[in-house]
Amino acid sequence: MNKIWLVVKTNFINSFGINKFFKQKTNRSTIVGFLLLLLSGIIVFAFFGIYMYVYGKMFSDNGRPDEVLSMGITLGSIAIIISAITISNSYLFKFNHFDLLMSLPLTSKQILFSRIINLIITNYSIFIYFYLPSVIVYSIFNPTSFIFWVLAILGFFIIPIFPLIICSFISYYLGFIKINEKLKKVLKIIVPTLFTTILFILMIFTNNNSDDFVLNNIFDKLQKYYYPGYFIFLGIKGKILNFSIYSLVSILLLVCFTFFASRKFLKVNALHNYNKVKKDYVLKDVKKSSPLKSLFVKEAKNFFSNSTYVLNTIMGPIFSVIIAIFIIRQRSYEYIKIGEMLLDMRSVLLLLMIADIAISSMATITSSSISLEGKKMWILKSLPVKTSSIFISKIGLNILIVLPFVLINSLISILYLKLKLLEALLLILISLLIVITNSIIGLFINLLYPKLDFEHPTVVIKRSMSVFISLIFTNILIWGLSLISIVCFLITNNCLLAMAIELLIALIACLVSMLLLNKIGTNKFQKIVC
Amino acid sequence: MLVVKNLSKTYNKGKVAVDNLSLEINDGEIFGFIGHNGAGKTTTIKCCVGILDFEEGEITLDNISVVENPIEYKKQIAYLTDNPDLYEQLTGIQFLNFICDIYGISKDVRLERINKYAHIFEIDSYLGDMISSYSHGMKQKLALISAIIRKPKLLVLDEPFVGLDPKASFLVKEIMKEMCKEGSSIFFSTHVLEVAEKLCDHIAIIKNGKLVAKGTLEEVKGDKSLEDVFMELVNHE
Structure with missing residues (x-):
């Protein structure tokens, strides 16, 4: 047990970069980064809190005030399932320090168990965003006792184990299936994307019809399809037997998985490497490209080879298209009354569409693209290419991935809102400028806060300082711009003028970000020690 | 000099x-x-x-x-680290091609040089495989080839x-x-x-x-x- 604790502790310190805060002298940039990280965490919590409160109120108004907790548990568990399916195999069986740990006097069980604990700890950081707000909102609309809080706190630690271990079992068996690596990667991207998209469509499109539909269809169905969530929900509400059974089953599964998977620990790890070797290559011809194109292709290959990276990026643009369709459905209303003003609904929708298109660029590829170079940074830095070419290849990929969604959303707006040429042009220009600016901001912040010594790419993509800070700035840009345009529209009742001002500010933001990248970013890139 | x-x-x-x-x-x-x-x-x-x-x-x-x-x-110049971390998700040939593109090496020359050195280091039949599947020695050889083919x-x-x-x-x-x-x-x-x-x-x-x-x-x-x-x-x- 002592050895497991040692490995867990070392893993934890290493993967969460704990030493940076406690052992090293903290400089100003680390403190600023930490504060921004804290702020972004609060913003995300606030977002989930508001979301949960809206649903909590709706449930409460319909006489089912406790359902919000069930919703938090179910959504949190689904988020864990999506995350675990994609990352558990690499966390448990193909991690960076496999050779080192296996060479130490540790058993496979000890190593695997320590990895599972590491995986569980990582997933707590996802689960907390759903669970904590739902518990707080539950306590607002329901009377709570001391026992409830004890069970709710214990529940936080217990609930994620069940879905996590089930997914680890699935992932473990998938590791034995010898399918084409490319197909495996495509499936890893498509399955969670479809799953999350369908869930999002169900939630967003039913929200607007009738409360009863939401209550009776979506969450009842979720509870039916994910019964363990409902089971432990009853447990936290006070059914001690439910709580005990869920906890026992979770721990039993954890122990079983550790014993079971550790028996073939080496074999699974070897399979990951063995599957890929063909040894049948015959060099016949090669293609020649320009350095910039070659850098771009390299970026694209790196991007698509990491399913977590793709999923993290692609969901925002997909959601933006769904939201666009949702916004457009409101077109039956001709006017909207705000205070004394009677506003043209079409113009309001148009301004909302711009904000929606901007959302598509929020999860930027660039905010982790420098960090993901990791120990390979020496290749980029020793190449005879301008730093600007490296930046362009990274920003270019971001734009290329987001661009189709921007165009789809623009097309939806043009067709359904029957935009005039000038309106369409302004819409596209503003959208493009925001996409470019967000890509540059992501890259710039990653240059300020690179994390090259990561244990696993997922750490960089999902929970690095750079990603969180970029999220704050892109949010400020998007919502700041939207606010300015809407205020301008409310004052002038002139949509074109509001759009023109938005375009001007977007252009300034873009130029400023370019300047920052050129002046400070280039310097930071050159100073990166690899 | x-x-x-x-x-x-x-x-x-x-x-x-x-x-x-x-x-x-x-x-x-x-x-x-x-x-x-x-x-x-x-x-x-x-x-x-x-x-x-x-x-x-x-x-x-x-x-x-x-x-x-x-x-x-x-x-x-061409530089090679003691423990070369390469782009693991590229195949060997994709990595060599990437380097050649950056250094502007013509198609015929790169084909000839890659063929020559990959054959000498006996990794020619592995060039179509992902670098992540290579052993440490093979990665070292690939990195060396990528340096040599530039004729620095x-x-x-x-x-x-x-x-x-x-x-x-x-x-x-x-x-x-x-x-x-x-x-x-x-x-x-x-x-x-x-x-x-x-x-x-x-x-x-x-x-x-x-x-x-x-x-x-x-x-x-x-x-x-x-x-x-x-x-x-x-x-x-």
């Missing part, structure tokens, strides 16, 4: 990694850089290939400065023989000699004194960031063995 003049590099916490170091490497020369762990070899090498900035000094290759004209400078004016190698099998080590030495005959120079660090003794025209010994000896092999070791000289120099306070 590589000229390093009064190079000094200090890390953030005030640790002096390289202290007023000067050396020259002539065309067609194999230059060995020897020192204990943490002596400053890798820092010097990284400064010389333009991936680490430095506070003082000057580094030029054929009068092209690494600071003032880094692109032109880097076009002339200066080849900089940090511990090039780590992880290579005896046959590959022999081949690397032969290729190094062949490149020098064609006018390239080679600057490499090593812990293996026998290799330095057999291969180098000139050597330099670094201790705590300072050069403590440099010159031709004969000038440095005199009638002693290189191992004896090295031990005397590094143990001398």
